[in-house]
Amino acid sequence: METTKNLEFIKDVVNKKIIVIRHFDAPVDHVWRAWTESELLDQWWAPKPWKAETKSIDLRAGGSWLYAMVGPDNEKHSCRVDYKSVDAPKSFSGDDYFCDENFKKNAEMPTMHWRVDFQSVEETTKVTVTITFDKVEDIETITKMGFQEGFTAALGNLDELLLEEANK
Amino acid sequence: MRRDIFQAIADPTRRAIISFIVTEPMTPNTLADQFDISRQAVSKHIRILDECGLISTTLMGRERYYLARTKKLKAVDDWIEPFRKLWEDKYESLDHVLKQLKSK
Numbered sequence: 001m002e003t004t005k006n007l008e009f010i011k012d013v014v015n016k017k018i019i020v021i022r023h024f025d026a027p028v029d030h031v032w033r034a035w036t037e038s039e040l041l042d043q044w045w046a047p048k049p050w051k052a053e054t055k056s057i058d059l060r061a062g063g064s065w066l067y068a069m070v071g072p073d074n075e076k077h078s079c080r081v082d083y084k085s086v087d088a089p090k091s092f093s094g095d096d097y098f099c100d101e102n103f104k105k106n107a108e109m110p111t112m113h114w115r116v117d118f119q120s121v122e123e124t125t126k127v128t129v130t131i132t133f134d135k136v137e138d139i140e141t142i143t144k145m146g147f148q149e150g151f152t153a154a155l156g157n158l159d160e161l162l163l164e165e166a167n168k
Numbered sequence: 169m170r171r172d173i174f175q176a177i178a179d180p181t182r183r184a185i186i187s188f189i190v191t192e193p194m195t196p197n198t199l200a201d202q203f204d205i206s207r208q209a210v211s212k213h214i215r216i217l218d219e220c221g222l223i224s225t226t227l228m229g230r231e232r233y234y235l236a237r238t239k240k241l242k243a244v245d246d247w248i249e250p251f252r253k254l255w256e257d258k259y260e261s262l263d264h265v266l267k268q269l270k271s272k
Contacts, residue, residue, distance in 0.1 A: 007252065007255060007256050007259065009252045009255065013177060013241075014177060014183045014186065014187060015183075018251065020255050022255075022259055024259075024262065024263065024266055025263070025266070026266040026267075026269065026270060030266055030269045030270065031266065033269065034262055034265050034266055034269065040265055040269075043261065043264075043265050044258060044261035044262040044264070044265050045258070046258075047254050047257055047258055048257055048261065135178065136174055136177050136178050137174055137178060139251075140174050142251070
């Protein structure tokens with residue numbers, strides 16, 4: 001079902017919103033679990049080659065998910081999601097932000113307000129992620145970070161490759 | 169002061185101005201009428217938008233008309249492209265997780 005895999009990406013910069021829509025070839029309860037159970041989240045949440053490592057998760061309004069993004073050189077960024085609403089298996093919302101090592105908010109980094117909706121469509125599940133930012137510049141910061149991380153990681157892989165070549 | 173697209177759309181009034189003139193050209197007066205704030209305040213925002221390269225001005229008869237330069241707005245779109253890539257990669261990993269769940 002390749003056609004279901006197309007990512008719909010709506011950039012509403014003027015309203016400080018990014019909407020990401022995608023269909024998954026799985027029933028809604030599986031998709032919900034993958035988004036809300038730490039063992040599953042840890043397997044996909046971080047952009048490669050970063051890894052997510054859950055410290056604790058408490059899925060309910062007022063609860064939090066504390067996790068770290070672990071980089072290829074074992075560098076760590078602590079993050080947390082404060083859940084604002086949880087309506088299993090239909091939707092949840094919360095604030096996602098970067099923290100210091102004690103899971104206190106890093107005030108210099110932007111907060112992303114998340115809303116994730118799950119909709120069962122025949123055998124597939126439609127997931128709509130709406131990310132709202134406080135300031136337009138926040139989109140810039142987050143984009144730069146993601147880009148930088150990916151880029152740094154790619155350079156890291158190159159170093160490894162060069163080292164392997166040198167040892168041949 | 170910084171004058172680029174992000175500075176231009178950082179302010180809610182400026183975002184509103186853009187949304188008015190993105191579809192049709194407007195004179196300074198018609199544009200100012202859309203807001204509760206003073207004409208001076210509106211024209212200050214227009215000046216900033218102009219300095220950020222977001223507005224083109226056309227003279228029709230004796231009237232000046234403003235229109236948003238959508239090409240500049242597209243620059244923001246291009247900028248966000250890495251963010252899209254990030255999501256594509258993330259979701260590919262999620263596909264794997266879901267496949268494993270299914271086969272259990």
